[in-house]
Amino acid sequence: MVPAMPGGPVMDLGYMLQPKLVATHSFSDAPALDVLLVPGGFGPVTLEQNNDTSIETFLRRRFDQLEYLLSVCTGSAILASSGLLNGHRATSNKALWSWVTTHGENVTWVPSARWTEDGKIWTSSGVASDAAGIDMMYAFLKHLYGEDDPNLVATMNAIEYTPHTDPHWDPFSIVHDVPGHANGNLESCVKPVGTHSRDD
Amino acid sequence: MVPAMPGGPVMDLGYMLQPKLVATHSFSDAPALDVLLVPGGFGPVTLEQNNDTSIETFLRRRFDQLEYLLSVCTGSAILASSGLLNGHRATSNKALWSWVTTHGENVTWVPSARWTEDGKIWTSSGVASDAAGIDMMYAFLKHLYGEDDPNLVATMNAIEYTPHTDPHWDPFSIVHDVPGHANGNLESCVKPVGTHSRDD
Secondary structure (H helix, E strand, O other), rough: OOOOOOOOEEOOOOOOOOOOOEEOOOOOOOOOOOOOOOOEEEEHHHHHOOOHHHHHHHHHHHHHHOOOOEEOOOHHHHHOOOOOOOOEEOOOOHHHHHHHHHOOOOOOOOOOOOHHHOOEEEOOOOOOOOOHHHHHHHHHHHHHHHHOOHHHHHHHOOOOOOOOOOOOOOOOHHHOOOOOOOOOOOOOOOOOOOOHHHOO | OOOOOOOOOOOOOOOOOEEEEEEEOOOOOOOOOOOEEEEOOOHHHHHHOOOHHHHHHHHHHHHOOOEEEEEEEOOHHHHHOOOOOOOEEEEEOHHHHHHHOOOOOEEOOOOOOOEEEEEOOEEOOOOOOHHHHHHHHHHHHHHHOOOOOHHHHHHHHOOOOOOOOOOOOOOOHOOOOOOEEEOOOOOOEEOOOOHHHHHH
């Protein structure tokens, strides 16, 4: 049972057959980490309703040793609750914008952004595993390895994904009528990576 | 360890920390199913190398009772091996096209297709959980519930995904130089679902 919306009715997902996910480590025995990604969905809502701040504690303990801290969707609410976003720019899922943005202090919540980058913190719109998360991850891997890295190009074309490469394109800030959204274009034109020479 | 390509060198994924996935049922005690989706990736390659045909056996046993059988990426190689694609249209990941299309008899492999639909069998390009799989799934849910279904529109906009809605748009058949590909456009312009009234 998960809440459909913060404070709202719960959804009964009992009819779903889904495999069990078993973690490799707990917060107390996790190995050293270079990059940490905090996913979203309704998990952060449930954790808050249960006063569970174990992720926030883990993030504060590990942040200095991380090279990068990333979040997808409502994961940025947890980053904000941990205090690590104070004074920084961030974004989140626009469908849950009003709830997410109650977290943290002096966070510059960017209403129209597919993703944001501020120092070593990257935050994405959308839910885990969706396209906004993939768009941020493609931008992040370009940042790490360079746009022309042959493994990156090969991987993007093996998964057959055409990324949105403009972080400011965010039609969902318009769809969900987020306060302060830019009057941008709903439409974005995409094509496979590494195809500049074919039609530019 | 998984093979990088059929017959090719193996990739060492030992550096990856990933949670364990535990299935809820085995092939022998699976409940009645309305819809069955066979995912892809390198799993079908490994199964073939190990002469493991348990999925094919399960598909043949359950096919008549299914309302729909779907595949993503190389999952269509398993559908083909099972014989269920004989005489039918199908597609697959274009990066592994030459391997996938050796399977089955009298299968009409469609070289330029984001996804195909033939009777109760739907097949998708791309890998599991990527955009081509999501594009097919959006088309499939439209087929089941209708384009204007409010839950479908709300879900697509909650995950913040702008689908490609033309099954014939397939720039990856061009990128991977699949024999017989259409000379289509590499670029596709996408926007959120349910926004016709805003800018049409």
